[in-house]
Amino acid sequence: MADSSRRGFQGAGLFSKHTSSVFTFAKPLSILLLASGLLACGGGGGGGSSSGSIAACSGADFTATQYEAGDSAELITKKSLSQIYLMQGSDALPLESTPSDMGYFITVPMTPDLAANGGTVSYEAELDGKRCALPSLDVTPLPQADDDAYADALDALEKALTNIESALAFDPDTATSDDISKDPFQFLAYWLHEIFYDPKSEISLPYQRNLLASLSATDIQFFSQMVEKLDLIQTLDDLATEFEQPIFGINSPQAASIRSTRNQPTVYRAETCTHYLNDPRDYKVSLTDAGSLSIAMNMAYEAQRKAKNAQANAAAKAAQNTALNSVMAVASEVKGGALGLPLAVLGTIAGSASLRANLLDDMTANMLPSKIVHTNIEVIPRASLEEDFSDGQTNPKWIFSVNAESETFEIGKQIAAMVQTILGAPGSPMDGKALTGYNEVANRALSDAKVSDCALTVPPLLWSNIRIPGNFAEGSVTGDAFAIDSEPDTLKPLAIGQAELAVQMKSGLFPSYSNTLADQRGTKAIENRKKSFVFSSDPIVVKNPGESKNIDVLISNSSFPEKHSLFYSGALQVNESLSGNILSLAIDTPSDPDLYPLDITIQSTSHSLAPVNARSKTVQVVLQGLEIEIEEIQSGFCDSGSYIEENNARITGAKSDDTVTWTASGGKITTLADNHMRFEAQQPGDYTLTATSNEDPTISQSFVIQASDCSTNMYMYGKVITNVESPDVSGSCPVNNPDDTEEITTYGVEVDSYNNINPGNIRSKMSTFGPSQAINFDQSDSGTYLHSYDANEVCHTKQIDLIASSSGQVRSVGDGRVNFNTEHTTKGECYASQESDGSNTTLCTLASAGETYQIIWMFDHKQARSYNVVNALSCTAPPVNYPQGIPTSPDMVYQLLMYDENNQFVDPSLITTQPAFSTNCRAGSPPGGHSFDLPEMPEGYHVMILLSMAYPVGKLPDLSGGNNPGATSLPASGKITGYIQVKPQ
Numbered sequence: 009m010a011d012s013s014r015r016g017f018q019g020a021g022l023f024s025k026h027t028s029s030v031f032t033f034a035k036p037l038s039i040l041l042l043a044s045g046l047l048a049c050g051g052g053g054g055g056g057s058s059s060g061s062i063a064a065c066s067g068a069d070f071t072a073t074q075y076e077a078g079d080s081a082e083l084i085t086k087k088s089l090s091q092i093y094l095m096q097g098s099d100a101l102p103l104e105s106t107p108s109d110m111g112y113f114i115t116v117p118m119t120p121d122l123a124a125n126g127g128t129v130s131y132e133a134e135l136d137g138k139r140c141a142l143p144s145l146d147v148t149p150l151p152q153a154d155d156d157a158y159a160d161a162l163d164a165l166e167k168a169l170t171n172i173e174s175a176l177a178f179d180p181d182t183a184t185s186d187d188i189s190k191d192p193f194q195f196l197a198y199w200l201h202e203i204f205y206d207p208k209s210e211i212s213l214p215y216q217r218n219l220l221a222s223l224s225a226t227d228i229q230f231f232s233q234m235v236e237k238l239d240l241i242q243t244l245d246d247l248a249t250e251f252e253q254p255i256f257g258i259n260s261p262q263a264a265s266i267r268s269t270r271n272q273p274t275v276y277r278a279e280t281c282t283h284y285l286n287d288p289r290d291y292k293v294s295l296t297d298a299g300s301l302s303i304a305m306n307m308a309y310e311a312q313r314k315a316k317n318a319q320a321n322a323a324a325k326a327a328q329n330t331a332l333n334s335v336m337a338v339a340s341e342v343k344g345g346a347l348g349l350p351l352a353v354l355g356t357i358a359g360s361a362s363l364r365a366n367l368l369d370d371m372t373a374n375m376l377p378s379k380i381v382h383t384n385i386e387v388i389p390r391a392s393l394e395e396d397f398s399d400g401q402t403n404p405k406w407i408f409s410v411n412a413e414s415e416t417f418e419i420g421k422q423i424a425a426m427v428q429t430i431l432g433a434p435g436s437p438m439d440g441k442a443l444t445g446y447n448e449v450a451n452r453a454l455s456d457a458k459v460s461d462c463a464l465t466v467p468p469l470l471w472s473n474i475r476i477p478g479n480f481a482e483g484s485v486t487g488d489a490f491a492i493d494s495e496p497d498t499l500k501p502l503a504i505g506q507a508e509l510a511v512q513m514k515s516g517l518f519p520s521y522s523n524t525l526a527d528q529r530g531t532k533a534i535e536n537r538k539k540s541f542v543f544s545s546d547p548i549v550v551k552n553p554g555e556s557k558n559i560d561v562l563i564s565n566s567s568f569p570e571k572h573s574l575f576y577s578g579a580l581q582v583n584e585s586l587s588g589n590i591l592s593l594a595i596d597t598p599s600d601p602d603l604y605p606l607d608i609t610i611q612s613t614s615h616s617l618a619p620v621n622a623r624s625k626t627v628q629v630v631l632q633g634l635e636i637e638i639e640e641i642q643s644g645f646c647d648s649g650s651y652i653e654e655n656n657a658r659i660t661g662a663k664s665d666d667t668v669t670w671t672a673s674g675g676k677i678t679t680l681a682d683n684h685m686r687f688e689a690q691q692p693g694d695y696t697l698t699a700t701s702n703e704d705p706t707i708s709q710s711f712v713i714q715a716s717d718c719s720t721n722m723y724m725y726g727k728v729i730t731n732v733e734s735p736d737v738s739g740s741c742p743v744n745n746p747d748d749t750e751e752i753t754t755y756g757v758e759v760d761s762y763n764n765i766n767p768g769n770i771r772s773k774m775s776t777f778g779p780s781q782a783i784n785f786d787q788s789d790s791g792t793y794l795h796s797y798d799a800n801e802v803c804h805t806k807q808i809d810l811i812a813s814s815s816g817q818v819r820s821v822g823d824g825r826v827n828f829n830t831e832h833t834t835k836g837e838c839y840a841s842q843e844s845d846g847s848n849t850t851l852c853t854l855a856s857a858g859e860t861y862q863i864i865w866m867f868d869h870k871q872a873r874s875y876n877v878v879n880a881l882s883c884t885a886p887p888v889n890y891p892q893g894i895p896t897s898p899d900m901v902y903q904l905l906m907y908d909e910n911n912q913f914v915d916p917s918l919i920t921t922q923p924a925f926s927t928n929c930r931a932g933s934p935p936g937g938h939s940f941d942l943p944e945m946p947e948g949y950h951v952m953i954l955l956s957m958a959y960p961v962g963k964l965p966d967l968s969g970g971n972n973p974g975a976t977s978l979p980a981s982g983k984i985t986g987y988i989q990v991k992p993q
Contacts, residue, residue: 065133065140068111074146077122078115078237081145085111087135092142095130100139103131116147118237120230123150150233157232157241159220164244166213169204171251173197180205188457192466195457202453208445215445293376295471298480301412302517304376308414309519311373316521370417377412377471379522383530384409384473385511392535393501394567395623396614401567404499406483408476408511408530417466476513483511489536499534503618506535536617537565541572541610541625548608548629551660554599557629561591561610571614577606580629597629605630634661636668636699636709641684643772644716650690651715657683657699665703672697675715689715692778716771720778722820723770723864726755728785732810732836732855734793738844741796741803751814755783759862767866767950768911774864777826782819785830788812795851799842811835812855816984824865825989828881832857832961836978850972858960865990869906869951875940877902877953878989883929885961885982892968898926901956904940909948919943929959929984939993953990 068085075081083092083105092114093100105112114131121127126149131142154160173180178197187194207214223231235241295301386407393404478496485491485499487507493500499509513528520528544560563570566589576582581596591610598606605628612623642654659666670677673696675689689695692715700708734748756775759765765773789812796805816830834855841851867875879900890896904923906914916923920942929935942951963980965973 065142068133069143070145073143074148075116076148076237077118077126077150078234080113080115082108082113083111083142085133089133089135091134093132093134093139095132100132116145118150118230118234120226122147123230123233125149150237153229153232153236155225155228155232157235158228159217161235161240161244162213162216162220164241164248165204168244168248168251169200171248173201175251185456198457199450199453202449203446206449209449210446212446212449295377295412295474298474298476298517301377301410301471301474301476302480305378305412305518305520307372308376308378309521311369311376312378312415312521314369315373374415374417374466375469377414377469379413379415379520380410380513380518380528381413381470382411383511383528385509385530385532387499387509387532387534391509391532392537394537394565395504395539395617396571396612397536397567398501399567399571399615403493403501405495405497406499406509406511406532407497408481408483409473410476410513410528412471412474414469416468476511480517481511481513483509485509485534490534501536501617504536504538506533508532509534539566539612539614539616539623540564541612541623543625543627546627547605548595548627549632550597550604550629551632553597553601553604553631555597557595557597559593559595561593561625563589563591566612566614571612573611573613575607575609575611577608577629579603580606580608582608595629601631632661634659634701634704634707636701636707638699638709638711644713645771649718650688651692651718652686652688653713653715654680654684654686655697655711656685657709659683659701662701662703665701667702668699669702670697670699687713689713690718692716692718692776716776720776720820721866722777722824722826723774723866724756724777724783724820724861725758725774726783726818726859726861727758728753728783728787728814728830728857728859730787730789730812730814730832730857732789732791732793732812732834733853735795735808735853736841736851737794737796738798741798741805743794743796743805745793746791749789751787751789751812753783753785753787753814755818762862762954765864765952766907766911766913767952770864770866770952777820777863779820779822782817784817786815788814789855793853795839795841795853797841798844799846804842806839806841808837808839808853809835810837810853810855811979812857814857814859818859818861821987823989824991825987826863827987828984830859831981831983832859832885833981834962834979836963838965838973838976838978840975850974852965852973852978854962854964854978856960856962858958858962859984860959861955861957863955863957865953867951867992869942869945869949870947872942872944874993875904875942875951875953876989876991876993877925877938877940878987878991879927879929879935879937881929881935881984881986881988883934883959883982883984884931885959885980886931887928888960888962888980889964889966891964897958899928899930899957899959900935901926902938903954903956905952905954906942906945907950907952909946911950914949931982955988959984 066086068083071082071084089112092103092105092112094103094117095101103114103117105114107113116122116129122129126147128144129147130144132139133142176193176197178194178201180198180201183194183198188198189195203209204212205214206212207218209215220228293304295304386409388405388407390404397404483492483496485507487505489501489503489505489507490499490509491502492498509532511530511532512525518528540563542562542564544562545557548557548559550557563572570586570589572591574582574584579598579600583594585592593608595608598604607626607628609624609626616623637658637660639656639658640653641656642652644651644653657668657670659668666683668683670679670685672687674691674693675687675695677697678686678688680686683699685697687695687697695713695715696710697713698708698710729750729752731750734745737743737745756777757773759773790810793808793810794805795808796803798804812834814830814832816828818830819827821827834857836852836854838850838852841849843849865875883899887896902925904916904920906916906919908914920940922938923940925936925938927935940951940953959982961980961982963978965976965978967973
């Protein structure tokens with residue numbers, strides 16, 4: 009690191025007292041002449057503009073006409089000015105000024121002539137490019153000063169710099185390149201150390217002490233007068249005192265101390281930087297409680313108040329502005345050849361003054377919490393309480409916590425502000441060519457830290473979950489359910505219901521320019537819940553007198569241990585056990601039916617809130633009345649063309665006669681023993697059956713039987729699907745397309761596996777497809793859709809018309825014949841689009857329609873015969889143009905299935921040479937027929953012929969050979985007419 013030390017360097021001066029040199033700095037941040045570059049300096053004139061004219065000076069006047077050199081003069085104005093100038097001959101020098109409540113504070117510059125002899129100074133004001141003359145001021149000379157004042161000021165500056173480095177934990181002998189390139193505060197201390205200790209720098213202590221010996225008595229007296237006028241020695245002593253301990257090391261009898269700790273928050277920088285401070289070490293104050301947060305926010309508020317208050321800000325910047333304006337004035341005289349004073353001495357004095365003016369205030373204002381960004385209220389043990397919570401427990405308490413945040417700390421902005429103070433100020437007579445050594449050191453320091461041309465910024469620091477107790481916050485309750493108890497953070501339950509708890513940080517303890525009252529307030533819904541009892545059965549129904557019953561009682565909104573009393577009729581025996589909030593009751597009922605009904609009552613004996621009334625629940629134990637329940641004994645089946653089903657009526661609650669009488673709305677009923685019955689119907693349809701009690705004919709139970717069509721030998725499951733895809737919607741375009749859903753029509757019940765179907769269960773697993781039964785459909789998924797994408801940050805949309813529609817009927821007409829009359833129309837689209845990187849592409853959105861069927865014909869088979877399959881269909885749709893390599897299936901597949909008398913599968917390949925065949929039905933290609941020829945088989949054998957049919961309609965884009973289909977439509981359509989039939993011969 010740096011090879012400079014704190015004292016003893018004897019470098020030669022770069023110019024004598026009669027020399028002026030010229031040099032232009034290469035980079036803006038290289039113009040770090042003064043330590044005031046660490047601070048944001050006030051702009052000349054400061055303030056917004058109004059209509060500009062020479063009238064801007066109308067009524068403008070100083071509050072006095074005579075000032076001492078270096079005084080702060082207040083200019084009263086009626087308008088906001090753009091700039092105030094000091095007139096020196098033909099030169100107009102832009103001055104630093106600070107807004108006041110009535111205008112501006114302008115520090116009267118000090119020059120050797122004004123300090124020794126006094127004189128008159130003239131000013132001009134500028135607004136919107138127009139200038140006008142302000143009143144002149146009479147300047148009185150400064151009193152004689154101690155000739156050692158400047159030397160003493162250098163000693164005071166060294167002490168202050170030493171303490172600043174110590175407070176920032178910077179050691180020039182051990183600091184590494186990694187330290188200064190990652191930690192903005194280490195960089196700050198390193199930059200100060202280099203420009204004030206490297207003897208090459210004209211404003212360094214070694215250089216200044218060496219230069220002091222060569223100054224004339226007149227020069228020494230002038231600089232000493234400046235030091236005393238600025239009270240610079242005391243200012244630097246105060247600065248040294250402020251940094252005698254780690255920054256923000258505050259002890260207070262009211263709260264725990266605020267300690268400076270190392271942390272690692274993110275520090276972000278301008279995007280133009282090539283090196284990032286990705287692992288900074290920040291000096292974050294440790295805030296552990298409300299007391300330390302209050303102290304910290306008061307400190308930050310006071311520091312911000314100084315910056316926002318015109319009078320306080322002017323006082324803080326008075327010494328700095330006086331020094332800077334003096335540099336401007338003296339530099340102008342040097343440029344004009346009137347003086348030969350070393351401007352580096354003035355730069356050192358101005359930098360020293362500005363260190364005291366702003367450094368600690370800026371750190372305090374930006375590194376301590378200044379606003380509350382989040383509040384949170386918790387109620388212990390919980391916000392929703394049981395009614396009897398206060399039985400044996402302390403009242404609930406609220407816990408209020410907050411997250412606090414600091415302001416953004418722009419260290420780089422403070423450093424760069426030097427450009428606007430002296431060398432970079434518009435109209436400044438100093439063109440930056442006088443201090444080549446300083447320029448070299450400043451550039452090297454920036455290069456060492458790898459921060460040239462970078463705007464270092466420490467983002468806001470966050471202090472999370474700081475608890476604010478009752479002596480720092482005020483709680484209040486809206487509603488009657490709760491009140492604040494004698495302790496400020498304790499709640500007292502009063503009544504059933506809800507209320508709102510609000511907690512507000514106490515006014516004045518946490519001042520903030522950013523927060524409103526609402527920002528420092530939190531709310532929480534709180535509730536008292538009424539205790540209640542819920543029986544699992546109400547009433548408790550006894551089917552047979554003397555039986556035992558197990559009943560649970562849910563006890564809600566009660567704290568452990570729950571308190572209650574149980575009361576019940578003397579004829580009952582009740583045992584209770586409590587587990588959690590469930591009370592289990594084991595109840596033995598009396599066998600005498602004349603003792604019913606009986607009562608059981610549970611009553612709370614714990615604390616009750618208003619409105620106070622009995623917290624109890626009574627239920628009756630009653631005998632069940634006469635009831636009839638229907639049970640299915642034998643599921644429906646077909647036998648010799650009739651549908652048959654068996655059921656039973658179960659009677660409970662009968663006193664003497666537990667029999668029923670069966671009736672039906674149709675079909676035939678055969679009464680069997682024990683209230684059983686057999687129902688038989690030859691026609692399919694819905695039949696209502698009723699069981700009526702013979703003991704009490706007013707009690708009956710009815711149900712509906714759905715009789716299958718046993719005259720048919722056909723079963724079917726059908727499905728028609730019609731669908732268009734939803735186009736791609738990407739990027740930021742506000743586009744919403746309809747949901748991507750399919751239009752579907754079905755017939756029957758879908759079968760998981762046809763391997764599990766046999767003649768014994770087919771009627772329960774598949775839907776019959778007898779004469780006049782049909783699947784009808786008329787559905788469409790057509791519409792206008794939008795495709796969207798972003799290109800060059802611009803939203804693009806394209807309208808796409810898509811078609812998918814299906815209509816028609818498939819109907820059974822008897823004699824094993826199925827008629828078809830269906831139609832499908834589809835149209836997809838391929839269209840141009842762009843990828844996110846701007847490259848062109850083609851997207852395709854498809855449309856499809858189709859119908860699928862599984863149809864079974866079943867026959868009893870004994871003697872030898874043939875089963876002829878007739879395909880008299882006409883199909884107009886072309887085959888779907890699937891890409892090469894994708895397997896396709898035939899449109900129609902017929903399979904022969906055989907079963908023995910026990911409904912066990914018999915392999916048909918052992919009996920016939922061709923147990924299956926397939927065919928297609930497409931435009932120009934009619935389907936073929938077939939005949940299954942079977943020999944005589946034993947009694948009880950069955951034959952089933954299964955047709956699996958799929959007829960998709962649609963068109964795909966041609967992608968063969970990597971072909972790009974380009975923008976094109978994809979239309980397709982097709983009809984099916986005619987019939988299919990399976991008929992034995």
